[in-house]
Amino acid sequence: MIKNLAFLCLIFVLISSCGFRSRCNNAAGHYKIGNSYTINGVTYHPKHCNHYEEIGVASWYGMEDHGTLTANGEVFDRNSISAAHKTLPLPCFVLVTNLENGRKLVVKVNDRGPFVKGRIIDLSEKAAKILGFHKSGLAKAKVQYLRKMSERLVQKAPHYKKQYEKEMQKRHPKQNSAESRGYVAFFENAQTAKSAASKLRNQGIKNVRLLFKNDRYCVKVSYK
Incomplete structure (x- = not known):
């Protein structure tokens, strides 16, 4: 009886362990900043x-x-x-x-x-x-x-990277057609693009936008 009970406990532990590992494998997670x-x-x-x-x-x-x-x-x-x-x-x-x-x-x-x-x-x-x-x-x-x-963590994981780019687009939406004209510079690296946009803003330049387009980051200075 005691041996049978011990065996059942062992089976329960193994099943629980397998279930936990399965949840871990199925829940890769996602990139998130989130709202307030x-x-x-x-x-x-x-x-x-x-x-x-x-x-x-x-x-x-x-x-x-x-x-x-x-x-x-x-x-x-x-x-x-x-x-x-x-x-x-x-x-x-x-x-x-x-x-x-x-x-x-x-x-x-x-x-x-x-x-x-x-x-x-x-x-x-x-x-x-x-x-x-x-x-x-x-x-x-x-x-x-x-x-x-x-x-590096975000850039090396495709699902993180895609979600990161969506967050960037959400926080820096595309301008409407009346504001679509302007100067554009393209960058392969997100941090370089953000640094360039920050420098332009610090120089007092207005209407500086950071966008993601055609698999590249771009800094745009628009004029009406």
């Missing part, structure tokens, strides 16, 4: 960014959310190296430094949170263990956005 949203009376504004660095309290989440979908459609695994942030693009990479012991870890952000005042990032259980604050639950930490690594 309000939690507990506080409004957050997700946005594309070139630079982000903040010091605050880091926390972690694990068993209660294990196997659920993250904000960008991936399956949360408490044993993976991942995190939740309130406004950064999803997915992206950040460098987290535990300022209490000096430990550092590069983490993939694929979820939203934490929604507690003063907390700036919610790490997976494994990430918290590596950074050395699993038992205490909280730690003073520094979070730094890794732009180049994040952009």
